[in-house]
Amino acid sequence: MENTTDTYAEILLETPIFTGWKKEYLTAFLNQSRYYIRSYKADSLIMIQGSECSYLSLLTEGKVNALLMNDEGKQVIIEDMQAPRAIAPAALFATESRYPVYIQSVTECKIFYIDKAQFEELMHKEEVIMKNFIRLLSDKSIFLSKKINTFALQTLKERLVSYLKNNVEERITQQELANRLGVTRPSLSRVLSELINEGTLSVENRKIFINDKNKRQ
Structure with a gap:
């Protein structure tokens, strides 16, 4: 032993x-x-x-x-x-x-x-x-x-989309995501809404989909 x-x-x-x-x-x-x-x-x-x-x-x-x-x-x-x-x-x-x-x-x-x-x-x-x-x-x-x-060098939108693509299996809260991106939660919420309105992202059952490649967060 x-x-x-x-x-x-x-x-x-x-x-x-x-x-x-x-x-x-x-x-x-x-x-x-x-x-x-x-x-x-x-x-x-x-x-x-x-x-x-x-x-x-x-x-x-x-x-x-x-x-x-x-x-x-x-x-x-x-x-x-x-x-x-x-x-x-x-x-x-x-x-x-x-x-x-x-x-x-x-x-x-x-x-x-x-x-x-x-x-x-x-x-x-x-x-x-x-x-x-x-x-x-x-x-x-x-x-x-x-x-x-x-x-x-990247905008918040670019950072957010990049993060979602690279962490498709991760499950975190919106506050935790804001902490990772170095922004306030209201700023993150605003950009999320813009990306959803633009069609880049969509939400279903509280999951975020990246529409261009059908990836999920």
């Missing part, structure tokens, strides 16, 4: 940072490292924007959102994250090592925290871990560039 550390190693090997590494190496690393695991209920605020980032945070179970929020409570969902994922990896070694977003659980979830200094030491020793981390940061940079392009 495997011990607890072996079990943790198997779980972490599924994350993008440790993929491709040998289980026995990861088990040995964990045996001499400072780490802890926390479980969170759905709708828990896990990380606060601006708080210090002193651990590598790995989502091993569940789903979380990365979001921005102002003092009035307006939210913009930047990213949906499903396990296994690293959470805000770019913040770990930034000049100001602080979380750039809020992290909120969507479902019950577990997060594995590894000491920052020990992870940095590991990267210096293991090329595969360093390459995985660099690749992760590069992918994140490209993702954010596309996100900025969407917000800066």
Whole structure:
């Protein structure tokens, strides 16, 4: 029967940072490292924007959102994250090592925290871990560039239609959709009405159809 550390190693090997590494190496690393695991209920605020980032945070179970929020409570969902994922990896070694977003659980979830200094030491020793981390940061940079392009260069109508096409199976409320698009609910309702009147969208049994390709939301 495997011990607890072996079990943790198997779980972490599924994350993008440790993929491709040998289980026995990861088990040995964990045996001499400072780490802890926390479980969170759905709708828990896990990380606060601006708080210090002193651990590598790995989502091993569940789903979380990365979001921005102002003092009035307006939210913009930047990213949906499903396990296994690293959470805000770019913040770990930034000049100001602080979380750039809020992290909120969507479902019950577990997060594995590894000491920052020990992870940095590991990267210096293991090329595969360093390459995985660099690749992760590069992918994140490209993702954010596309996100900025969407917000800066597309109209709300274009963003809405694009979102519906790319998320045909998702079931969310109008407020959640507004949060993902970075607009108020009244603005979203107005654009939805315009697209329905134009014939681009239609609604049946509270489901939205994209008429040009008969796709559904």
